[in-house]
Amino acid sequence: MNKKTDKRLLASLDYIDEKFTDRAAKRIKVREIGATGGISKKRTVKYLALIAACAILLGAAIPIATSLLNKLPEVIDPSASNDDTTAPETTPEPELPEEYFSDRYYMGVDNVCKYEGEFVYSIDIGNYCNIVKYDPESNKVSYICSDPKCTHTPGDCPLASPEGSGWSMNYIEVFGDWLVYDYSYSGADKVLLGMTVNLYNMKTGESKTAVETTTDGTFYKYVSSYVVMNGKVYLSLCESKVEDKVFNVIKEYIASYDPETGESVYMCDMPEAMVLIGISNKRFFFTKGMNETWSCDYTGANLKKEEVLTFHPVAVSGTYAYEFSPKDEDNDPATKSVYDIVTDSKFVIDFGKSHRGYLVLEDKLLYVLNKSEDKNGGTELWTCDKRGENKKLLLESDEVLPTPYNCIGNYIFCRATKNGNKEYYVFNLETGEIKTIPTIQNQG
Amino acid sequence: MKDDKIIEMLFERNEEGLREVEREYRGFCNTVASNILSMREDREECINDMLLALWNSIPPEKPDCLKSYIARIIRNLALKKSRDSYVWKRSANSLNIGDEFLECIPDTQDLCEQFEAARAGKIINDFLETLPENECDVFVLHYYYGEELLAIAEDMGYTEGKVKSMLFRIRKKLTEKLTKEGIIV
Structure with missing residues (x-):
């Protein structure tokens, strides 16, 4: 089976109702499975007999039977494809989005990612930033940069921001072994506000720059926003010219960048006054202001305003897009509207009372509620399923719990800001323990 | 051990529940996974991932039929694995x-x-x-x-x-x- 077939199968079969799959599962009988295959001895004998018979008919019993013996069951690797019996595909197949939208604009989870059982996040060190990982099992923090000779300081470390108070990291994301991160400058002494988008391979240590902010004094090229999807970075790029201290946009367009090949491809021009927020169904999605979502196809044609999806999504899980709205459409801060791609409709999650933030995970939501009307009277950490049902209290504290940012198993990574400084915590849901995560400088 | 008891143990966050799942359903999981994954190592990894997924999902989930619930998890994990590695088994005898x-x-x-x-x-x-x-x-x-x-x-x-x-x-x-x-x- 080739890669194309594999994908197409997955797409429609995944929606078969549980009542059918559950009933069928009860019929599956346990079989004896060999080391490299799923066929029982009894059946293998039967197949070999059949194969031998066919081979005799073809006058080539021994070599074919031997060859098939070695191959049973056949494993097809479409990426290798030389052994594939199907005709080679002449054009590369576009990758299918696995999510409806990228969750690029979610306030919380994007800043703390997961990679091989560790949390990945950025930290401020003096007047620059770097990216570290935290292992909740060993309670150790270490730099993502794996070069033993690196000092992890600006100019030396690929992951460190330039030095200076105006530099900040906006966003990190992990896909495969790649970490995507960007730094931008917002100091008053420089006119340039765009981002430089970088990638770092956490397995190989390879470092790449998708687009570097460039200028010759009057001409500027920079990234205004970007979305990571299916192994590629989709960048909204802006080229401007400064004349008489006025920024004149010459061109704004979308380009894709593939970190594996280093190839960058122009896709289409950006619609005016919009920000790229996501990609799905071979369409780009944009936000215009706070409460309009627009989309166009990959060529930039068929620009249209989305009728049901109004506020842009801030987090995505499967086919649900959790919309951003400071207060919901019905002005109730205890609820959250969710767009369902399957039905092209919305439903509302009722958290019970005003929530202090929520986190969308692969299979559930985590959210924090005030225990009482008094905002300083303690907090509760709850979980529910992605539709807001099956609510369950996880933790109760007389203090204000820090905000959850991501979760690995029973470990919830949280952050709080006290006196302008970020502090990181980890909750262990199993033991109820809340631990301060050590800083890279002061860990034992 | 009956499924109800296993689910009860998982609700109590008793790891013995996972060991019971393994004892009762390892063969079954291997069978379901083998329809998709041909390598034993992949199947083993899939079963371990299933145990973790089970631990993380029960509670709050309380499946009516544990065997079916496990089958779905295993099937989805195996598909994910095959998709990740672009490896898909095609049995020599079966229809495509x-x-x-x-x-x-x-x-x-x-x-x-x-x-x-x-x-x-x-x-x-x-x-x-x-x-x-x-x-x-x-x-x-x-x-x-x-x-x-x-x-x-x-x-x-x-x-x-x-x-x-x-x-x-x-x-x-x-x-x-x-x-x-x-x-x-």
């Missing part, structure tokens, strides 16, 4: 599941991916509702769980040929249904 199934389902490129696939999925569900239970089970076992025709035939007391012709008739009906619903133009 994908190609024949796709005579009914149009190319997902034209389906607008997830949205249209979900719509097609809904139509398939409606279609399965209309089938007799045995035909529905044959369809799901073969196309959803990747069970071989012979295994299905043995389980249901049919000949392999009967299962094959049953699937042919189901596919034909499904094609008509999808054409009528405008999925196939």
Whole structure:
């Protein structure tokens, strides 16, 4: 089976109702499975007999039977494809989005990612930033940069921001072994506000720059926003010219960048006054202001305003897009509207009372509620399923719990800001323990 | 040990519950995973991932049938693994599941991916509702769980040929249904 077939199968079969799959599962009988295959001895004998018979008919019993013996069951690797019996595909197949939208604009989870059982996040060190990982099992923090000779300081470390108070990291994301991160400058002494988008391979240590902010004094090229999807970075790029201290946009367009090949491809021009927020169904999605979502196809044609999806999504899980709205459409801060791609409709999650933030995970939501009307009277950490049902209290504290940012198993990574400084915590849901995560400088 | 007891242990966050799952269902998991993954190492990893997924999902989930619940998890993990590695087993004897199934389902490129696939999925569900239970089970076992025709035939007391012709008739009906619903133009 080739890669194309594999994908197409997955797409429609995944929606078969549980009542059918559950009933069928009860019929599956346990079989004896060999080391490299799923066929029982009894059946293998039967197949070999059949194969031998066919081979005799073809006058080539021994070599074919031997060859098939070695191959049973056949494993097809479409990426290798030389052994594939199907005709080679002449054009590369576009990758299918696995999510409806990228969750690029979610306030919380994007800043703390997961990679091989560790949390990945950025930290401020003096007047620059770097990216570290935290292992909740060993309670150790270490730099993502794996070069033993690196000092992890600006100019030396690929992951460190330039030095200076105006530099900040906006966003990190992990896909495969790649970490995507960007730094931008917002100091008053420089006119340039765009981002430089970088990638770092956490397995190989390879470092790449998708687009570097460039200028010759009057001409500027920079990234205004970007979305990571299916192994590629989709960048909204802006080229401007400064004349008489006025920024004149010459061109704004979308380009894709593939970190594996280093190839960058122009896709289409950006619609005016919009920000790229996501990609799905071979369409780009944009936000215009706070409460309009627009989309166009990959060529930039068929620009249209989305009728049901109004506020842009801030987090995505499967086919649900959790919309951003400071207060919901019905002005109730205890609820959250969710767009369902399957039905092209919305439903509302009722958290019970005003929530202090929520986190969308692969299979559930985590959210924090005030225990009482008094905002300083303690907090509760709850979980529910992605539709807001099956609510369950996880933790109760007389203090204000820090905000959850991501979760690995029973470990919830949280952050709080006290006196302008970020502090990181980890909750262990199993033991109820809340631990301060050590800083890279002061860990034992 | 009964499933109820295992679920109760998982609700109490008692790790012995996981060990019971392993004892009771390792062989079953291996069977389901083997329909998709050919390498033992991959299947082992899949079973370990299933145990973790079970631990993380129960509670709050409380499945009515633990075996079915585990089957779904294993199938999805195995598919993910096969998708990640682009490795998909094709049994030498069995029909090419994908190609024949796709005579009914149009190319997902034209389906607008997830949205249209979900719509097609809904139509398939409606279609399965209309089938007799045995035909529905044959369809799901073969196309959803990747069970071989012979295994299905043995389980249901049919000949392999009967299962094959049953699937042919189901596919034909499904094609008509999808054409009528405008999925196939």
